[in-house]
Amino acid sequence: MNVFEAIKTRRSIGKVKDLPVPVDHIEKILEAGTFAPNHYRTEPWRFFVITGDGRHKLGAVLEEITRNENAGLPSDELTKKTEKAKNNPLRAPVIIAVGVEPSDKKNVIIKEEFAAVASCIHNMLLAAHALGLAAIWRTGHVTYHAKIIEFFGLSSKGELAGFVYIGYPDMEPPKINKTGFEIFTKWID
Numbered sequence: 001m002n003v004f005e006a007i008k009t010r011r012s013i014g015k016v017k018d019l020p021v022p023v024d025h026i027e028k029i030l031e032a033g034t035f036a037p038n039h040y041r042t043e044p045w046r047f048f049v050i051t052g053d054g055r056h057k058l059g060a061v062l063e064e065i066t067r068n069e070n071a072g073l074p075s076d077e078l079t080k081k082t083e084k085a086k087n088n089p090l091r092a093p094v095i096i097a098v099g100v101e102p103s104d105k106k107n108v109i110i111k112e113e114f115a116a117v118a119s120c121i122h123n124m125l126l127a128a129h130a131l132g133l134a135a136i137w138r139t140g141h142v143t144y145h146a147k148i149i150e151f152f153g154l155s156s157k158g159e160l161a162g163f164v165y166i167g168y169p170d171m172e173p174p175k176i177n178k179t180g181f182e183i184f185t186k187w188i189d
Helices: 003-009 023-033 054-069 075-091 110-130 146-152
Strands: 045-050 094-100 134-138 159-167
Touching: 003 110, 023 045, 023 094, 023 110, 023 159, 045 054, 045 110, 054 075, 054 094, 054 146, 094 110, 110 134, 110 159, 146 159
Parallel strands: none
Antiparallel strands: 045 094, 094 159, 134 159
């Protein structure tokens, strides 16, 4: 698959089979992430590969956050929300949480560190696609919660950029229509 085909055919696929993903595939995905551009070669990405029981540990943190944030709900609604949060990590056999640890170098611009990690995640999504895997980059307010930062042991400056859920696809990739680049482009001569 050439790069243009990979870019045009990659889709976010959230429904995957409960089958193990070979470690060498996960390592290739991680390696692809590290080839993202990063100003001053700071390599601000941090990876946390979550499989097996690790998914239950993450689920427990998500459940706790959800319980604390929704304490005023009637108990049946709270139970539904907390159960859903607890089970979210079980939607895929592999989750790679990708963190950002900004460099302390004086000329580093923090926004560029986050841009580098976003590029890293995109490389990872393309690598998963090239390996015949489905992947989806999941975020949301819980991603940036202090308990999540603590769970992954990130520094006081560190943040999570998102969760990449990976597995073998259990659905057809959705068809999408993209707006032509011409709409968003201004040529300046």
